[in-house]
Amino acid sequence: MKKIVVAITGASGSIYAKTLIEELQKNINQINDVAVVFSKNAKDVWAYELDQFDNSKIPFKIYDYQDFFAPFASGSSTYNYMVVCPCSMGTLAKISNGIADNLITRAADVMLKENKNLIIVPREMPYNLIHLENMKKVMLAGAKICPASPSFYSKPQTKEEIVKTVIDKILNLLKINRKTFHWSEN
Numbered sequence: 001m002k003k004i005v006v007a008i009t010g011a012s013g014s015i016y017a018k019t020l021i022e023e024l025q026k027n028i029n030q031i032n033d034v035a036v037v038f039s040k041n042a043k044d045v046w047a048y049e050l051d052q053f054d055n056s057k058i059p060f061k062i063y064d065y066q067d068f069f070a071p072f073a074s075g076s077s078t079y080n081y082m083v084v085c086p087c088s089m090g091t092l093a094k095i096s097n098g099i100a101d102n103l104i105t106r107a108a109d110v111m112l113k114e115n116k117n118l119i120i121v122p123r124e125m126p127y128n129l130i131h132l133e134n135m136k137k138v139m140l141a142g143a144k145i146c147p148a149s150p151s152f153y154s155k156p157q158t159k160e161e162i163v164k165t166v167i168d169k170i171l172n173l174l175k176i177n178r179k180t181f182h183w184s185e186n
Contacts, residue, residue, distance in 0.1 A: 001032035004174065005072045005082040005111075006060075007104040010041030013086035013123035013148050014049045017042075019160070019167045020085055025059050027176045034060040035072055035079065037103050039091065065102045072107045075114050081174055082111045086123035086148060089131050095120070095143075096134035111143075118143040119173050121166070144173055 004024065008017040024034050036058055038046075047053035055062055063070040072079040084091060084104065091104060100106035111118040120143050122135070135145050150156070151165045168180045 002030065002081055002174065002176075003033045003072075003077075003079040004031060004035070005079055005107055006034060006036045007039070007082065007084045007087075007091075007107065008036070008042040008046070009039040009084065009086060009088040009091045009104065010045045011086040011088035011091075011123045012045065012049065013121075014042070014046040015159075015163050016121060016123065016148055016166055017046070017085050018050060019163050020083065020170060021058060021060065023164075023167055023171060024176075027171070027178055030176055033079075035063055035070065036060050037063045037065055037067075037070070037107070039065050039088075039102070039104055063103060065104060067103055068106060070103055070107070073103060073110065075110050077110065079107075079111075079116070081117040081119070082107055083119045083121065083170055083174070084108060085119075085121035085170065087120045089122070089124050089134070092120060092122060092131065092134045092138070096137040096141075108143075112138070112141045115142060117173070119146055119170060120144070121146050121148055121170065123148040146170055146173060 094105045095108045100109040150162045156162045
């Protein structure tokens with residue numbers, strides 16, 4: 001079974017994190033546990049972009065971003081997937097350079113050192129050379145980069161359907177089985 005950490009940073013794109021959490025809840029039968037951690041600014045960005053932040057609506061345990069006693073802060077943890085969604089370029093820079101100064105960057109470091117599944121969902125754009133070099137570094141260390149770049153071949157009609165095209169890619173990387181659009185199969 002899967003144990004998943006969802007880390008949410010202060011990058012724009014809170015709707016991606018919210019939708020990811022909702023989809024994980026819908027597919028909870030394939031998951032052992034989900035842990036959620038917000039960066040210092042993530043809750044403020046969430047409240048601004050989505051008009052409110054109510055952590056009581058998040059169905060999973062939320063850990064403080066400075067809680068180094070969280071189970072997934074250790075290499076002995078059985079958490080085997082981590083998604084940083086959305087991932088700010090500042091958080092990416094810390095991860096790519098091994099700066100583990102908060103729970104998000106420490107957990108990402110653990111995922112990489114233990115050869116577990118780390119998925120980075122960068123939302124900022126355009127990229128500069130430093131961003132691309134940092135992406136290259138984490139990819140060489142074993143992470144997957146899944147940019148928040150929607151697809152349109154499924155002909156999404158609403159903002160939520162557009163967002164879902166990105167979330168579907170993330171769920172594919174998490175190996176969550178569900179009915180979704182697959183090119184030339186629908």
